[in-house]
Amino acid sequence: QKEVEQNSGPLSVPEGAIASLNCTYSDRGSQSFFWYRQYSGKSPELIMSIYSNGDKEDGRFTAQLNKASQYVSLLIRDSQPSDSATYLCAVNPTNAGKSTFGDGTTLTVKP
């Protein structure tokens, strides 16, 4: 079992729809959780960070964390074609900056 697992995808949604991306992790001691967006051939770009249980909203993006279920998700509202990318979930243990990444979910938003 991988330490961080994401839906393998690909995920396809129509423009304007809600895209839901999911991630589970195995280390119960994990403290910090991140979502990155990665366009083809580019490096990961930070979208959201979340540290506490519950929801965190930033514009069209909402991250949800449930530490008891070891689950973190990302919702993208009003999806746009420019949101088409691979989304990476990253989890940090108690030590700073040593992220464990999932393999990503590729999202395609169709006009």
Add this chain to the structure above:
Amino acid sequence: ETGVTQSPTHLIKTRGQQVTLRCSSQSGHNTVSWYQQALGQGPQFIFQYYREEENGRGNFPPRFSGLQFPNYSSELNVNALELDDSALYLCASSFSGVLTDTQYFGPGTRLTVL
């Protein structure tokens, strides 16, 4: 733009050679982490440098080594290159503090080993 820079952008080497990749961290950051990302996979943690010392290492052999300089820039060295070392190498800088471990990635170096 994150303010993290990496050089070179692309590199082609042959098996058995050695390579050095460079990274300049974002202003105000004191920690640099290196990751290897193979095609179709997520980044894999290689090691982290904090205050010029290695501060944690992933499951990579000793032929992967690094340095951090007083200005917090960093190098990744890989000896005896193997075909499987072909990947995107990512440098991420961060500021080590309480709940401030957000990392910002540079553009990466694409290494091809023939």
